[in-house]
Amino acid sequence: MRNIGRKIVSAFLAVLMLSACVVQAGAVSVKEITAPSAVLVEAETGKVLFEKDCHQVRACASITKVMTMLLVMEAIEDGKISMKDNITASAHAASMGGSDIWLEEGEVMSVHDLIKATVVASANDAAVALAEEVAGSEDAFVEKMNEKAKSLGMKETTFKNCNGLDEEGHLTSAYDVAVMSRELIKHKEIFEFTSIWMDNLRGGKTQIVNTNKLLKTYKGITGLKTGTTSQAGSCISATAQRDGLTLVAVVLGSASGKERFTDAAALLDYGFANYCIYTPAFKEDIPEISVKNGMQPNLKAAANISGSFVIEKGKSKEVTYKLNVSDEVEAPVNKGDKVGTLTFYIGKDKLREYPVVASHIVDKMTFSSVFAMLFQCFVAL
Numbered sequence: 001m002r003n004i005g006r007k008i009v010s011a012f013l014a015v016l017m018l019s020a021c022v023v024q025a026g027a028v029s030v031k032e033i034t035a036p037s038a039v040l041v042e043a044e045t046g047k048v049l050f051e052k053d054c055h056q057v058r059a060c061a062s063i064t065k066v067m068t069m070l071l072v073m074e075a076i077e078d079g080k081i082s083m084k085d086n087i088t089a090s091a092h093a094a095s096m097g098g099s100d101i102w103l104e105e106g107e108v109m110s111v112h113d114l115i116k117a118t119v120v121a122s123a124n125d126a127a128v129a130l131a132e133e134v135a136g137s138e139d140a141f142v143e144k145m146n147e148k149a150k151s152l153g154m155k156e157t158t159f160k161n162c163n164g165l166d167e168e169g170h171l172t173s174a175y176d177v178a179v180m181s182r183e184l185i186k187h188k189e190i191f192e193f194t195s196i197w198m199d200n201l202r203g204g205k206t207q208i209v210n211t212n213k214l215l216k217t218y219k220g221i222t223g224l225k226t227g228t229t230s231q232a233g234s235c236i237s238a239t240a241q242r243d244g245l246t247l248v249a250v251v252l253g254s255a256s257g258k259e260r261f262t263d264a265a266a267l268l269d270y271g272f273a274n275y276c277i278y279t280p281a282f283k284e285d286i287p288e289i290s291v292k293n294g295m296q297p298n299l300k301a302a303a304n305i306s307g308s309f310v311i312e313k314g315k316s317k318e319v320t321y322k323l324n325v326s327d328e329v330e331a332p333v334n335k336g337d338k339v340g341t342l343t344f345y346i347g348k349d350k351l352r353e354y355p356v357v358a359s360h361i362v363d364k365m366t367f368s369s370v371f372a373m374l375f376q377c378f379v380a381l
Contacts (some may be wrong), residue, residue: 061227193225
């Protein structure tokens, strides 16, 4: 009977999701965002492009699973678990309410499928099963979640569980959600799951449908996670990419699912319409730097430019830079040592700072090194 029930619920969910109204991108402007808290950031640098009470502390429902997935992905990267590992569901994992995949105590499922269930179906039981595998217990895993949040500078976040079910003190902010979302999408494997619209588990016996309707309606959408509870309202962390620009739009506390998608689409539209990626170029020769007590009197240096930054469209010609290098350095100098900075601006607004580094080694002058040099000169004669 339980398997029949699963099939009925899965079929109903699929019909419900497919028949849902289409979210029209750009239906509102960012000035008309209805959610009480929202933020739009550029993924690489974290630059805030728009915010509305983004530091307001609120419940965030299943967006909690962004942090859960971050720790799971780190565990995979560190070799602690693998996608092919099988996990046996505990009684605790099987007892979760809310959205789930009806795990039964003792049921075995792979890490890969549990991640799929957590990301696509927002399965609370799957999230707990993964947490227990990574840390031994959900409580130990939640400790790791809070430690990670602290290390990322998430000052407005306290996790009480790994799935986002309403619990007193389980709180975050739109800004902090953006921070952990940026960190998660550094693990490109997560897009294998966040891009799934419809799939199945248990050899086709359980159908799952993504709760993120933007996957079907928004150009460039890549993820990331939705959430809904009575305390949190309707929430979403939406990621999208166009023309090399990756954005993260977070909406917390919407009155309905439709409103959260409309707000998220409006935020993303605003970002793509008004901002672009700028790749800096610096071809000038950097003056040689004097080296005190060095075996060579001067040091060559180069700007270590890596990565791009975001600017407003149409302002590329307004980008300026300031080169600041030391007049003199003390030997010894190692290749790659920082000897200055190259900073890019628009007006007085600082865009990005890159290090200027030593291009070669300069050893410190000693009696033995000077003697060796003189000996070599003598031999050469």
